[in-house]
Amino acid sequence: MEPWVVATGLIFLYLLVTIVLGVVANRRLTVDMEDFMLYGRKAGFVVLYLTVVASFHSAFAFLGSSGFFYAHGVGFWAAGTWTVLVGAITYVLGTRIWALGKAFGYITPADMLADFYESEAVRVAVAVVSVVFTILYIQVQAQGLGYIINVASDGRISVEIGTLILLVVAAAYLIAGGLRAVYWTDVLQGIWMYVAVWVGALVLSYELFGGPLELWRQVSAERPDLLTLPGPNGFFTPGMWIGMTVTLSFGIVFQPHIMIRYNTAIDARTLKLLGATTPIYLMSLYIPTALVGLGGAIVMPGLDVPDRIFPELLFSYVSPWLTGAILAGATAAAMSTLDSILHANMTVLTRDVYQRYLAPDRSQRHYVAVGRLIVGGLLVVGYLLSVRSYDFLVVLVTLSGAGALQLMPAILGVCFPGRRTLTGGGVVAGIGAGLAALYVTLVLVPHPLGMHGAIWSLLVNAAVAFNVSAFTVPPSPETIERVHGEVERFVYGREE
Amino acid sequence: MDEPRRRTHFLPRTRDGRIAVVAFVTLFSLAMPPVTHALFNRAEPWILGLPFIFAVLLAVYVVSIGVLIWAFRRGV
Numbered sequence: 001m002e003p004w005v006v007a008t009g010l011i012f013l014y015l016l017v018t019i020v021l022g023v024v025a026n027r028r029l030t031v032d033m034e035d036f037m038l039y040g041r042k043a044g045f046v047v048l049y050l051t052v053v054a055s056f057h058s059a060f061a062f063l064g065s066s067g068f069f070y071a072h073g074v075g076f077w078a079a080g081t082w083t084v085l086v087g088a089i090t091y092v093l094g095t096r097i098w099a100l101g102k103a104f105g106y107i108t109p110a111d112m113l114a115d116f117y118e119s120e121a122v123r124v125a126v127a128v129v130s131v132v133f134t135i136l137y138i139q140v141q142a143q144g145l146g147y148i149i150n151v152a153s154d155g156r157i158s159v160e161i162g163t164l165i166l167l168v169v170a171a172a173y174l175i176a177g178g179l180r181a182v183y184w185t186d187v188l189q190g191i192w193m194y195v196a197v198w199v200g201a202l203v204l205s206y207e208l209f210g211g212p213l214e215l216w217r218q219v220s221a222e223r224p225d226l227l228t229l230p231g232p233n234g235f236f237t238p239g240m241w242i243g244m245t246v247t248l249s250f251g252i253v254f255q256p257h258i259m260i261r262y263n264t265a266i267d268a269r270t271l272k273l274l275g276a277t278t279p280i281y282l283m284s285l286y287i288p289t290a291l292v293g294l295g296g297a298i299v300m301p302g303l304d305v306p307d308r309i310f311p312e313l314l315f316s317y318v319s320p321w322l323t324g325a326i327l328a329g330a331t332a333a334a335m336s337t338l339d340s341i342l343h344a345n346m347t348v349l350t351r352d353v354y355q356r357y358l359a360p361d362r363s364q365r366h367y368v369a370v371g372r373l374i375v376g377g378l379l380v381v382g383y384l385l386s387v388r389s390y391d392f393l394v395v396l397v398t399l400s401g402a403g404a405l406q407l408m409p410a411i412l413g414v415c416f417p418g419r420r421t422l423t424g425g426g427v428v429a430g431i432g433a434g435l436a437a438l439y440v441t442l443v444l445v446p447h448p449l450g451m452h453g454a455i456w457s458l459l460v461n462a463a464v465a466f467n468v469s470a471f472t473v474p475p476s477p478e479t480i481e482r483v484h485g486e487v488e489r490f491v492y493g494r495e496e
Numbered sequence: 497m498d499e500p501r502r503r504t505h506f507l508p509r510t511r512d513g514r515i516a517v518v519a520f521v522t523l524f525s526l527a528m529p530p531v532t533h534a535l536f537n538r539a540e541p542w543i544l545g546l547p548f549i550f551a552v553l554l555a556v557y558v559v560s561i562g563v564l565i566w567a568f569r570r571g572v
Contacts, residue, residue: 074550080557081527087564088520213545220539220547227539227547229532238529245528276564283557290550417502484502491505 003320004154010324011152011331014192015169018185018335022173025181036178036368037107037347043183043264049274050190051183052261053281054336056086056252058137059144062197062333065286067306069293073226075236077290078244083282085249091275093253094262096415098271099490100483101263109259109407110352116414116483118475119424125431126407127352130256133403134341137255138382141338142167145331146386151311152327160387166331167386170339171379174346175372179264182339189332194285196329199322200314201288207317208299212291219294226294243452251405251454257337257344268490342382346374402442402454406434409465417484422465425472430465434458508572516567523560527553 034040043051068076097112106112109130114123142163149162157165173181202212209215219226230236252258265271289310296309300316303309310330314323350371359366409430413422422430437460441453448456474480508514525531536549543551 074547077550077553078527078532080553081524084527084557084560085524087561091564091567216542216546216550224539227549229537229549238533241529241532272568276561276568279557279561279564283561287554416505418504418506419502487505488502492509 001320003315003323004152004156006320007152007324007327008149008157010321011149011328014328014331015166017188018173019169021184021188022176022181025173025177025184028180029178032364033351033367033371034107035180036371037343037351038260039179039183039264041102041264042266043261043270044266045270045273047183047187048261048265048270049278049281051186051336051340052090052258052274053278054186054190054193054332055257055261055340056278056282056337057193057285057333058337059141059148059330059334061285061289062193062330063144063148063307063310065289066293066296066310067308069226069290070297070303070309071293071306072231072233072235073223073228073294074290075229075231075241076293077286078236078241079248079286080283081241081245082247082249083286084279085245086253086282087275087277087279089249089253089275090262090278091272093411093415094275095268095271096487096490097259097262097411098265098268100414100486103486104483106263107260108348108351109254109256109411110348112414113407113410113427116475116479117410117422117424117427118479119428121428122410122424123352123356125428126410127348129403129406129431129435130348130352131345134255134257135345135378135381136385137341138338138345138378139385141334141341142382142386144334145338148311148327148330148334151308151315152324163386164383166335167338167379167383170335170342171375174339174342175375178368178371179343182343183264185339186336189336190281193329193333193336194281196326196332197285197288200310200318200326200329201291203318203322204313205291205295208295208313215291215295215298218298222298223294226297237450239447239449239451239455243447243455246458247402247405247452247454250408251402254404254407254411255341255344256348256404257340260344260347261340342375342378345378346371349374402438402457403435405454405458406431406438406461408458409462414483415487417487420466421469421474421480423469423472423474426465426467426469429468430461433464434461437461510572512567512570512572516563516570516572519563520560523556523563527556527560 029035065076100106100112104115110123110126113126145166146159146163149157150159173185205212205215209218225232262271292310296313300312314326350367354370355367409422410427434457438453438457441448441456447453508517536552538549539547541548
């Protein structure tokens with residue numbers, strides 16, 4: 001049997017399994033928004049763990065991180081800082097978000113922020129940031145999926161058709177089973193991608209070098225520039241290291257598909273255990289991709305697109321069956337993020353836009369039906385964004401990683417009671433100024449003074465938010481008391 | 497601004513909380529510039545077959561996760 005038949009067949013087998021899971025999830029679904037959008041707030045540790053890690057790690061973790069090690073060397077091991085920080089953020093901040101969501105029925109980030117800051121402008125600003133800066137991830141993941149299936153089929157299935165097939169499958173099981181289907185498929189995807197990366201990297205390192213330790217020795221002998229900072233192209237400067245750490249921890253946690261997951265935990269202890277242990281999975285996934293990227297730089301130097309190093313090595317040196325299984329793992333990595341973002345955007349558009357402003361008093365069944373229609377619409381938008389080229393998209397993709405980071409001052413203001421409180425006006429002004437600064441420091445003058453643009457934008461955001469808050473109307477004392485009182489009770493078990 | 501006054505949540509109030517925060521922040525600072533670029537930025541000496549920078553950062557990450565797990569077990 002030809003290698004491409006095996007590889008493509010295994011990917012389609014994997015897709016079939018996800019559809020079956022979606023159908024089974026559909027039979028458990030009740031016609032209820034919290035069930036469709038929040039898994040009924042009943043996610044236990046194992047399911048929540050695997051859906052969070054699978055959603056966090058996208059096609060980038062599988063393909064892009066190997067490419068980073070390949071091009072820039074050991075500097076990408078900075079990934080450990082942001083994956084460990086994600087655990088700490090979940091432990092400290094995620095549990096507070098969960099407690100407030102449970103107490104006041106929040107579903108989306110905009111629910112929480114608009115309630116505390118008593119501002120519809122905050123709701124709109126947060127909903128816009130949530131959708132605009134994550135909908136582009138649909139494009140990124142969909143293109144990654146199309147590329148994977150194109151490579152697996154040896155070019156017989158075009159990128160466009162591959163993208164369409166995988167988008168339709170992800171949308172189908174989301175429409176059928178809501179967040180429950182996403183979570184169940186994420187369990188499969190989370191396990192598959194982790195095993196696939198490790199097996200692929202170890203097989204390649206033994207096949208090509210005689211083992212991981214010998215691989216390291218050969219890298220040291222032939223490409224010592226890959227084992228020091230800032231790397232052969234000078235990429236990992238101190239400013240980039242810090243900027244990537246902040247952007248890829250807080251910036252991803254504040255995206256709606258992760259924040260909404262916090263609200264689905266069955267209890268706070270589950271979420272704390274999640275925070276303490278997710279870095280084990282998130283960080284250790286980059287050990288095998290370091291082997292692939294650095295080893296690839298020795299045996300296959302000069303690739304035009306470094307992200308192709310993993311599949312190129314697999315097709316050149318590994319059996320077709322194993323290659324197929326590993327590429328199915330890459331598909332899992334991309335789909336688990338894609339379905340989560342589809343779900344998050346559907347939830348934000350249904351809850352923060354449709355239910356809030358267009359049809360406030362309809363039945364739960366109605367909102368679930370509208371949510372399903374929105375998924376269909378997002379499928380079309382995602383496909384068009386994936387197969388067409390728009391100049392403005394290039395700019396937006398550049399900004400997208402740090403977009404959600406602009407919610408940081410507002411979220412800290414809700415979850416960490418302090419002596420001063422931000423205001424709705426301050427939050428909106430801060431987000432606006434932060435996004436403008438992001439455009440300047442990422443697009444017009446990239447990374448001024450060697451500092452990542454995201455850090456500049458966050459500094460501008462915080463400065464504007466605090467200063468505008470000094471002369472605008474704060475939330476009412478009753479609201480501050482209600483929300484911060486709940487945080488106080490949750491963290492310290494008593495009211496002051 | 498006429499607001500209810502609360503003790504800040506940015507500073508931990510319990511002994512275990514303070515230990516966890518100080519330990520985590522100290523460890524995390526070891527994985528950030530300038531330490532990474534000034535002290536850890538070399539391949540030698542090799543540790544357990546791994547280049548120095550990779551092995552030391554791996555150790556820092558593992559111990560940081562250990563602090564989080566310790567905090568969980570202590571109910572912080």
